[in-house]
Amino acid sequence: MDAQLSTHIIQALAVKDCELVSQCNQETSKYGLTLTDKEITQLQVQRFEALKSSGRVEFGQGILRPLIMKFCDSQFIHKSNYAETLAALQEMFYYFKTESGDYLSDNELLTIMKSIFDGAAQGSLEYLNSMGLETICRAIKGCDVDEGDDEVYEDEEYGEEDEYDV
Amino acid sequence: MSDVSLSTTLNIEEQADFQTEIFKLLAVLVAEYTKGKSTSIPESLAKEFMESILFNLRITDDAKAIEVMTNGIHESFEKGLSLTKRKTALARRLWKKIFLSRPDLFNYSMLQTLSSIKKFPVIYDCCFFAHQNPCEIDYQLCIPVSHELKGVDYIIEYLRHLFVENAILNRFDPENCKPVLDNYCKTWQTEVLNIFEPVAETAVMLALIGEDIKSLKIGESELTKIYCILSDSTQTELAAALNTAARQVIKTMSIKSQAQKVYLLRVAENMVPRFACLLKKQVDY
Incomplete structure (x- = not known):
């Protein structure tokens, strides 16, 4: 048996969170932002394209809902560019996730993206795209730790056998 | 896809x-x-x-x-x-058994490999990466383990082979083994090479000519005798002669373990093509 991943089965298993995304409209409407059913469907299609191009797979709900909830209060997102911006952010999210070696959790990555988008980028997706990865990598470097695995197993697991150490 | x-x-x-x-x-x-x-x-x-x-x-x-x-x-x-978890525990027990009974013949690559396998039960992830072998295995076995085996299955099989090899090696006086290994490779202690095979093959060769197996002493006169016995043999006759010699080693060394018996017979089997080639070269020369 080989262990290839079947794209169509993965897509079938990935929860189509159209309904969940649709529920976000209630929350985001207070910022004047809503998505039509057509836009939600389109974003789902773009989700799978983004996953494919970034070499990732996703089995549960996608990142779209958390993305919306994180960015909906941004002063740089308007009704006119809402769906388009979400699509770009979604694509960037999966790209950053891969390029940063999955070091950050979804929430941490979204937080960094939002802070750049609202801060230095001033709503510019191009800026976020070009500078985002560098900032993320700097953030990761800052919290790099030496896990010291060797010491853990030498001391705890085989302590009683140290006399036989080779 | x-x-x-x-x-x-x-x-x-x-x-x-x-x-x-x-x-x-x-x-x-x-x-x-x-x-x-x-x-x-x-x-x-x-x-x-x-x-x-x-x-x-x-x-x-x-x-x-x-x-x-x-x-x-x-x-x-x-x-x-x-x-898989039970097998991992078995690998740990096997490792300990092998480590404590390792032959009194220092070989760096064997010790490095044992040192690496020691960590196996801790670094092996039997849930997410059960098919992987996280150890560095440098020491070459006389009869290699199939690379189709994965994860803990590979490690257990490797340890079983090593256990058998070392158990046979331990039947010989290490002081008798050292000259054999010196002849094979001067730097055998630091090289990545198998230390069982030269000893086992020497024992089989001595059995072939009816000399003292345990002495592991093989010189010009013994080599001439071997050549005289085998020079006119066909490949089938050669295989039969080496098989009989391996059986003689088993008998002389009072080997009861089935695994050790099978291993020695396979060593003899592996000698056949090389011996056939050597004898042919002698004739050509």
Whole structure:
């Protein structure tokens, strides 16, 4: 048996969170932002394209809902560019996730993206795209730790056998 | 991209069901791995998880696939995982046994390999990366382990082979083994080479000419005798002679272990093509 991943089965298993995304409209409407059913469907299609191009797979709900909830209060997102911006952010999210070696959790990555988008980028997706990865990598470097695995197993697991150490 | 495929007497519907169930299990594993902190993982990592699932399910043919489907994929996976854990514990016990009974013949690569395998029970991830072997195995066995074996199965088989080799080596006086190894390679203690094979082959050669096996002493006169006995042999006769000699070693050394007997007979078998080649060269010369 080989262990290839079947794209169509993965897509079938990935929860189509159209309904969940649709529920976000209630929350985001207070910022004047809503998505039509057509836009939600389109974003789902773009989700799978983004996953494919970034070499990732996703089995549960996608990142779209958390993305919306994180960015909906941004002063740089308007009704006119809402769906388009979400699509770009979604694509960037999966790209950053891969390029940063999955070091950050979804929430941490979204937080960094939002802070750049609202801060230095001033709503510019191009800026976020070009500078985002560098900032993320700097953030990761800052919290790099030496896990010291060797010491853990030498001391705890085989302590009683140290006399036989080779 | 192709699917998780069986080669197959299962019909298309059964195959599709099987694949879907496997992917559902993969989804569970991904959720466990990310601890809910990430909705997605790299495809390469998902493939590793898939390999690990297949390893733990131990699906070798369609019959096994049907059995797994009947018993339930999740239940079968848990059962397989439990077996993998028991095997990991066995690997640890085997390692200890081998380490404590290692021959009094220092070889750097053997000790390095044992040192690496010592960590196996701790660094081996039997759930997510059960098919992987995280150890650095430099020491070459006389009879290698099949690379089709994966994860803990490979380690156990490697340790079993090493145990047998060392058990046979321990039947000889290390002081008698050292000149044999010196003749084989002056730097045998620091080289990545097998220290069992030259000793076992010397014993078989001595048995062939009826000399003292335990002495492991082989010189010009012994080599001439071997040449005289074998020079006119066909390959079949050569194989038979070496097999008889290996049996003589087994008898002389009072070897009762079936594994050690089989191993020595295989050593003799491996000598056949090389001896045939050497004898041919002598004739040509």
